[in-house]
Amino acid sequence: MAESTATTELWTNAPKTKPRDRDVMTAIKRGMLGCCPACGSGKMFRAFLKPVDNCAACGEDLSHQRADDLPAYLVIVIVGHIVVGGFMMTDLVWPMSNWAHLAIWSPLTLILALLMIQPIKGGVIGLQWAMRMHGFGGEEPEPEDKIASTPAVD
Numbered sequence: 001m002a003e004s005t006a007t008t009e010l011w012t013n014a015p016k017t018k019p020r021d022r023d024v025m026t027a028i029k030r031g032m033l034g035c036c037p038a039c040g041s042g043k044m045f046r047a048f049l050k051p052v053d054n055c056a057a058c059g060e061d062l063s064h065q066r067a068d069d070l071p072a073y074l075v076i077v078i079v080g081h082i083v084v085g086g087f088m089m090t091d092l093v094w095p096m097s098n099w100a101h102l103a104i105w106s107p108l109t110l111i112l113a114l115l116m117i118q119p120i121k122g123g124v125i126g127l128q129w130a131m132r133m134h135g136f137g138g139e140e141p142e143p144e145d146k147i148a149s150t151p152a153v154d
């Protein structure tokens with residue numbers, strides 16, 4: 001039986017010391033206002049829906065954000081309730097032609113979606129930052145120490 005020289009390393013994101021808690025509601029509120037979730041003064045977006053890589057004020061790394069499709073899902077749920085509910089309620093009290101409804105609710109849908117998507121994306125990024133998701137924990141993955149290498153079975 002040959003002696004194994006290879007060591008087994010287990011990689012982990014677990015921080016070595018317990019990090020300070022981040023306030024979730026404050027981070028979401030700052031993100032929805034387009035501000036850095038860490039300091040609240042730097043800007044989160046450099047262009048429409050384009051987050052900065054680092055906060056200009058405090059240097060917080062925001063490149064870890066992965067809001068992905070969640071802001072769009074949330075906008076669809078919110079705008080859908082406003083527009084469909086509004087359409088049904090106005091149709092009950094003030095019946096209009098389908099063309100009149102189309103002329104009112106279609107532009108309103110577009111305007112509401114465009115107004116909401118960036119604040120909601122900011123809120124989602126703030127939530128991810130506060131929950132230390134996707135590398136927002138500030139720790140790079142490191143091998144755990146003292147993981148005994150299991151003896152190789154030949």
Ligand SMILES: [Zn+2]
Nearest residue numbers: 036039055058
């Ligand atoms: Zn900042």
